[in-house]
Amino acid sequence: MRMTGAQIVCECLMKEGVEVIFGFPGGVVIPFYDTLPKYPQLRHILVRHEQGAAHAADGYARATGKVGVCLATSGPGATNLVTGIANAHLDSSPVVAITGQVPRELIGTDAFQEADITGITLPITKHNYLVQEAAELARTVREAFHIARTGRPGPVLIDIPRDVFVEEADFQFPEKINIRGYKPTYQGHPAQIKRAAKLIDEAERPVIIAGRGVIISGAYAELKELAEKAQIPVVNTLLGIGSFSQGHVLSLGMLGMHGMAHANLAVSGADLIIAIGMRFDDRATGKVSGFAPNAQVIHIDIDPAEIGKNVRVNVPIVGDVKNVLAALNQQVEPKTRPEWLRQVDQWRQEHPFRVRDTDDLLPQYVVRQICEATRSDTIIVTGVGQNQMWAAQHFCYLKPNSLISSGGLGTMGFELPAAIGVKVGCPQETVWAICGDGGFQMTIQELATAVQEKVAVKLAIINNGYLGMVRQWQDLFFRRRYVATPLSGPDFVKIAEAYGLPGIRVTRKGEVAAAIEKAMAYEGPFLIDFIVEPEENVYPMVPPGEALSAFIEAPTREEISWPASTP
Numbered sequence: 001m002r003m004t005g006a007q008i009v010c011e012c013l014m015k016e017g018v019e020v021i022f023g024f025p026g027g028v029v030i031p032f033y034d035t036l037p038k039y040p041q042l043r044h045i046l047v048r049h050e051q052g053a054a055h056a057a058d059g060y061a062r063a064t065g066k067v068g069v070c071l072a073t074s075g076p077g078a079t080n081l082v083t084g085i086a087n088a089h090l091d092s093s094p095v096v097a098i099t100g101q102v103p104r105e106l107i108g109t110d111a112f113q114e115a116d117i118t119g120i121t122l123p124i125t126k127h128n129y130l131v132q133e134a135a136e137l138a139r140t141v142r143e144a145f146h147i148a149r150t151g152r153p154g155p156v157l158i159d160i161p162r163d164v165f166v167e168e169a170d171f172q173f174p175e176k177i178n179i180r181g182y183k184p185t186y187q188g189h190p191a192q193i194k195r196a197a198k199l200i201d202e203a204e205r206p207v208i209i210a211g212r213g214v215i216i217s218g219a220y221a222e223l224k225e226l227a228e229k230a231q232i233p234v235v236n237t238l239l240g241i242g243s244f245s246q247g248h249v250l251s252l253g254m255l256g257m258h259g260m261a262h263a264n265l266a267v268s269g270a271d272l273i274i275a276i277g278m279r280f281d282d283r284a285t286g287k288v289s290g291f292a293p294n295a296q297v298i299h300i301d302i303d304p305a306e307i308g309k310n311v312r313v314n315v316p317i318v319g320d321v322k323n324v325l326a327a328l329n330q331q332v333e334p335k336t337r338p339e340w341l342r343q344v345d346q347w348r349q350e351h352p353f354r355v356r357d358t359d360d361l362l363p364q365y366v367v368r369q370i371c372e373a374t375r376s377d378t379i380i381v382t383g384v385g386q387n388q389m390w391a392a393q394h395f396c397y398l399k400p401n402s403l404i405s406s407g408g409l410g411t412m413g414f415e416l417p418a419a420i421g422v423k424v425g426c427p428q429e430t431v432w433a434i435c436g437d438g439g440f441q442m443t444i445q446e447l448a449t450a451v452q453e454k455v456a457v458k459l460a461i462i463n464n465g466y467l468g469m470v471r472q473w474q475d476l477f478f479r480r481r482y483v484a485t486p487l488s489g490p491d492f493v494k495i496a497e498a499y500g501l502p503g504i505r506v507t508r509k510g511e512v513a514a515a516i517e518k519a520m521a522y523e524g525p526f527l528i529d530f531i532v533e534p535e536e537n538v539y540p541m542v543p544p545g546e547a548l549s550a551f552i553e554a555p556t557r558e559e560i561s562w563p564a565s566t567p
């Protein structure tokens, strides 16, 4: 059937099961927008900045497991997507970004609003395309979705010149695709699985480190079975939170720079690390030479490029986590490890998670209250910095995939647009965004998107009046020289009002619970500006460049004697 390029794109999006596009128009994509009303099943959400579109698509993708779609015009529209694409890339989130490009005959002439977006995004996409003819569109879109969602998921960009949107071609949706050189490995090698099972059986002090790969692969039951069958404690990376219930007796919580003391001690004392769908990020490992110094390492990951990248691995297993664990579980012997679990428990008791006892309004208290009010039945989306770490530490994650956070790129401003994407993808869920007052100001304009599209996100601004995490480093490593971190903000309650959503300010501990209840009882988006203790720090903390075992727990100011050097 003859169709325009724009129609072909819409037809393909429908075939791929797309329900929503987060986008922002411009000259070269008008032909696409002009076609969109013919496809009412494709909901378009108009963001206020293209970065918001990319984060929203990313949040939608992480929460639903489906591919998130964002769309922007050429030049500045496309470059505004870049941070969001890089964010999705580092966190393995399946996003298809569609950009308009200047007409074919103008490409390479520095035409108005021309940017070489395929060149720019080459290192931050799993793959990208510049489409040269309308006849190529169907195959390209099909491939893009396939690449985005299979293997290790990631963003794929499709750049479409204006005249390709207008050009007519025969449309046929390719039911099958065959991409040369792209054949992800889903089944782990049997010999390696056998070796891994043997190592697990022989280990005395094994620890599982579960990353986001467990969530992506939906291997919750398989992970639980392995942990229970072989009685192995489970720690999570930041992005792996939500892969294993933190209510489980074998859960030790998060490891890493701001991980739980007992989780870091368990990893440091282990004789076997079973790393599952995680990539040994430096925030998780601390100093690599001091990481699990006495342990052998089994690494299960679908991306062969991750194996041995940062940490030496004894048994590499490339494959889909769910398949590999299912096979492994058949071979691992049931076992009890009372001594090891007693030791881990002793560490837990010796290093209780302390929060200062005070009448001041502490950020940790806010997070705990949200946990209590929701009974953990919510999806938490965070900003980056202290708020993110407190959200990771003080909320008890019982539900699968209930924390959505920018782990790899650490993108301030992720919280609001990503929360919008999460809520659009999961309308039945309560979605709380834990926001930094700095990060929130980076994408604050998306409040208008939430209001216009009636996206009922609940926003908790942890307002400490600082770029808090940077201030914390200045506090600890730069002799408290707070350069460029004190942060004035607008009156967020007035901002909320101006955008057309209710907002309240909370300054005292006693007001927190009622405010959270009020936000949840309201049917639309709701903002709470929590004015918290400005100089509260996140602990425990492994100083940068140190081994995980060198964590510091809630020192008093007098106890801090770390060198004033650049970490």
Ligand SMILES: Cc1ncc(C[n+]2csc(CCOP(=O)(O)OP(=O)(O)O)c2C)c(N)n1
Pocket: 383, 384, 385, 386, 387, 388, 410, 411, 412, 413, 435, 436, 437, 438, 439, 440, 462, 464, 466, 467, 468, 469, 470
């Ligand atoms: C886009 C971006 N710019 C700069 C940084 C560096 N950075 C990391 S945390 C942080 C402070 C964040 O401040 P805020 O959003 O108020 O959150 P808080 O740490 O106070 O909770 C900064 C500036 C970043 N992560 N992202």
